[in-house]
Amino acid sequence: xxxxxNKNKIFIDKLRSSGLRPTNQRVEISKFLFNRKKTFHFTVExxxxxxxxxxxxxxxxxxxxNTVHALKSAGYLKEFSLENNTSYYDTNISxxxxxxxxxxxIDINSDKITFRKLPEAPKGKKIKNVEVxxxxxxxx
Amino acid sequence: xxxxxNKNKIFIDKLRSSGLRPTNQRVEISKFLFNRKKTFHFTVExxxxxxxxxxxxxxxxxxxxNTVHALKSAGYLKEFSLENNTSYYDTNISxxxxxxxxxxxIDINSDKITFRKLPEAPKGKKIKNVEVxxxxxxxx
DNA sequence: AACTACTTTATAATTATTCTAAAGTATGTG
DNA sequence: CACATACTTTAGAATAATTATAAAGTAGTT
Ligand SMILES: [Mn+2]
Ligand SMILES: [Mn+2]
Ligand SMILES: [Zn+2]
Ligand SMILES: [Zn+2]
Numbered sequence: 001x002x003x004x005x006n007k008n009k010i011f012i013d014k015l016r017s018s019g020l021r022p023t024n025q026r027v028e029i030s031k032f033l034f035n036r037k038k039t040f041h042f043t044v045e046x047x048x049x050x051x052x053x054x055x056x057x058x059x060x061x062x063x064x065x066n067t068v069h070a071l072k073s074a075g076y077l078k079e080f081s082l083e084n085n086t087s088y089y090d091t092n093i094s095x096x097x098x099x100x101x102x103x104x105x106i107d108i109n110s111d112k113i114t115f116r117k118l119p120e121a122p123k124g125k126k127i128k129n130v131e132v133x134x135x136x137x138x139x140x
Numbered sequence: 141x142x143x144x145x146n147k148n149k150i151f152i153d154k155l156r157s158s159g160l161r162p163t164n165q166r167v168e169i170s171k172f173l174f175n176r177k178k179t180f181h182f183t184v185e186x187x188x189x190x191x192x193x194x195x196x197x198x199x200x201x202x203x204x205x206n207t208v209h210a211l212k213s214a215g216y217l218k219e220f221s222l223e224n225n226t227s228y229y230d231t232n233i234s235x236x237x238x239x240x241x242x243x244x245x246i247d248i249n250s251d252k253i254t255f256r257k258l259p260e261a262p263k264g265k266k267i268k269n270v271e272v273x274x275x276x277x278x279x280x
Numbered sequence: 281a282a283c284t285a286c287t288t289t290a291t292a293a294t295t296a297t298t299c300t301a302a303a304g305t306a307t308g309t310g
Numbered sequence: 311c312a313c314a315t316a317c318t319t320t321a322g323a324a325t326a327a328t329t330a331t332a333a334a335g336t337a338g339t340t
Contacts (some may be wrong), residue, residue, distance in 0.1 A: 021306080023318065029246040046289075060320045060321065065297070075157055081221035086296065101265060108259055116254040125241060128275040136261055161337080163287065185327075200289045205328070225296060226327065 011035065017103035018099070020067065027058045028069045033077070039092040041105040047050055097131040101136040141251065150257040158214035160207065165199045169207045173217070179232040184208055235269040241276040248274070 011021040011030035020026055032051055033040060044064050052058045068089060071077045078090040082103065088103075097108035113132050121127050151170035152162040160166055170270060172191055186202050193197045206228060209216045218230040222243065230245075238250035253272050261267045 002267045021317070023305085025319075028145045039236040043296090056310085062321085063319060066318090079222050080221050081225075083219050083221050083227070085227060086223075086226060086266060087223070099262070101262075106262070112257065114256040117252065119248055119252045119274070121274075122239070122241075122246070124279055125276040126279050128277040130272060130274050132272050133260070134261075134270050136265040137268045139264055140265050161286065163336085165288075183327090202329085203288060204288085206287090 014071065014074070014076050016087065018070040020070050025063050026067050029059070029064065030071070033071070033091055036091075039090065039107045040086055041051075041090050043086050043088055045086070095131060097132040097134070099134050099136055109134070152266050154211065154214070155156075156218050158210040158216065159213060160210050165203050167202065167205050169199070170211070173211070174230055176231075179230065179247045181228055181230050183226050183228055185226070192255040237274070239276055250271070 006053070008027055008031065011027055011034055013023045015026050015030055022030075025105055029047070029051065032047070036128070044113065046062075048061060048064045050063075068077060072089065072136060075093060078092055078093045078104075080088050080098075082100065082105075086107070092107055094110065096110050097113050099106040099108060115130075116131065148167055148171065151167055151174055154170055154174065155162045155166050169187070169191065170248075172187070176177050184201075187208070188199070188201060188204045191204075208217060212219055212229065215233060216231075218233045220230055220238075222240065223243075228245070232247055234250065236250050237253050239248060240247040252265060256269075258270065
């Protein structure tokens with residue numbers, strides 16, 4: 001019973017191609033994640049809290065986890081880790097780099113970093129990707 | 141009542157300078173961690189299991205966590221994260237790089253990677269360190 | 281030996297995540 | 311539309327990693 005207006009088509013398509021029916025909850029999550037200009041880095045808990053804050057009828061934790069996992073498996077989200085034991089997700093699925101600044105994450109486009117020297121992959125292996133983390137601290 | 145033989149002095153010193161009395165449990169952990177030629181990458185659970193396997197009187201989980209945390213705070217261990225929700229520790233505390241190969245972690249010495257181009261730190265920030273992860277996959 | 285401070289340990293609590301099973305919703309068929 | 315069937319949502323239970331608690335043990339000091 002999804003109103004299939006053009007406005008939501010792109011978000012619905014991501015769900016469909018992730019093997020998910022575009023239910024209301026899922027479409028709202030998909031819109032929340034992908035209807036923005038800048039990359040979004042988030043934990044499931046952060047996503048849940050910021051979406052549910054504005055809602056009278058809350059979306060359940062399980063639905064957030066399920067939807068995020070399906071979108072990740074389909075390649076619409078990338079998972080990464082900081083130095084705590086929580087999964088972070090990134091709406092920028094290209095191979096790219098990051099500044100880490102006290103828990104804040106900022107994208108660095110791939111072309112902003114190039115290498116003069118890189119090691120070979122060990123025997124029998126090949127390089128899947130190369131990603132750089134630049135850790136920041138305050139001046140002085 | 142620690143037997144202060146020279147053999148253990150270096151491991152005891154790491155504990156002392158981490159603010160820990162060199163008890164038997166702690167000295168054994170320190171030796172297990174630092175008495176090796178190659179870098180050791182581990183989770184607390186792995187450390188606990190491999191040490192306790194050989195022991196009749198087990199060291200408790202809390203002692204493993206406490207000791208690892210103190211050694212980390214003192215700078216004798218470095219923490220890092222893979223894409224699951226577990227903390228890994230690294231006995232190589234220098235800024236260096238890694239191959240990640242299906243959960244296996246291999247050190248890459250700092251001088252094996254150099255940059256042609258690197259972005260500036262944002263206003264008011266400076267770069268603390270730059271670390272590279274090279275993800276591997278099998279050939280073919 | 282007695283006193284005190286630090287340590288170890290078992291166990292409880294917490295957090296992030298996953299699982300389960302029941303109730304809800306959508307879709308297809310006649 | 312009526313029913314069957316399949317997929318969803320949800321609350322709550324279960325699990326895994328970690329941290330907290332508090333009692334019993336040990337060490338260092340007088
Ligand atoms: Mn977990
Ligand atoms: Mn945790
Ligand atoms: Zn990113
Ligand atoms: Zn390392």
